[in-house]
Structures are given as C-alpha cells and as structure tokens.
Amino acid sequence: MSEQLHKKTVSQINTLDEIADNVAIKSDDEINRLIEETEETLTALMDELKSRQANKMHNAIDNLDAHMTEADSSFKALRSFVNMALQELRKKDS
Incomplete structure (x- = not known):
C-alpha cells in the first residue's frame, strides 16, 4: 500500500513539475485563463460533492421509517422475551 502511495505521490509531483x-x-x-478554468472546475467538483452528500442524507431520511419499524419490531420481541423470562422466574420463586 505504501509503495502505491509513493508512486502516486511521485506521479503527482512530476505532474506539478x-x-x-x-x-x-x-x-x-x-x-489567468488557466486559473479561471481551474476555479470553475473546483467549483463544479465541490457542487457535485455537496449534491452527492445531500442525496445520501435524503436517502438515509427516506429509509428512516423502515429502520424505525424494524427497531420497533425488535423492541417488541425483546419486551415479550423479558416478560416471559420474568414470568418464569416468578413461577420458580413461588
């Protein structure tokens, strides 16, 4: 992995040179034209990144209902198990 990183770094340095x-x-x-083009490219890349992050957030929110339903089902099953276990413990104590 560090070998690949080294090669990439050397490649970037050569490109900068x-x-x-x-x-x-x-x-x-x-x-000046190159600077403007570079700034435009950077702005476009930043916009794309923001858009992707917003889409991920929207997808997570859209799936929140499904996750909450699943969590509720799991909690109900856990509550049922705890009640059953308590009933068994009470029977043994009687």
Missing part, C-alpha cells in the same frame, strides 16, 4: 514548466512559458493572459 510539468504544469510549472508549462506555466513558465505561457503569457499572463493564458495563466
């Missing part, structure tokens, strides 16, 4: 080399030969206008 290539970008820096390319930026050095570009005009100020071209660099």
Whole structure:
C-alpha cells in the first residue's frame, strides 16, 4: 500500500513539475485563463460533492421509517422475551 502511495505521490509531483514548466512559458493572459478554468472546475467538483452528500442524507431520511419499524419490531420481541423470562422466574420463586 505504501509503495502505491509513493508512486502516486511521485506521479503527482512530476505532474506539478510539468504544469510549472508549462506555466513558465505561457503569457499572463493564458495563466489567468488557466486559473479561471481551474476555479470553475473546483467549483463544479465541490457542487457535485455537496449534491452527492445531500442525496445520501435524503436517502438515509427516506429509509428512516423502515429502520424505525424494524427497531420497533425488535423492541417488541425483546419486551415479550423479558416478560416471559420474568414470568418464569416468578413461577420458580413461588
């Protein structure tokens, strides 16, 4: 795993070096355009992430009723078991 991480890090550093080399030969206008495009891409990625997180939350809320119903059934079964166990203990004490 650390070998893969190392390779990825080296790859990212090489990519950053290539970008820096390319930026050095570009005009100020071209660099400003690249910055704008990068900011637009970043904004789009952040919007996508927010949308996915909101969808996950909505799905969790939508499934809450099913989980609550299941929990209620489990609790009823547990309560029934405890009542039965208490009745058995009372019979033994009598």
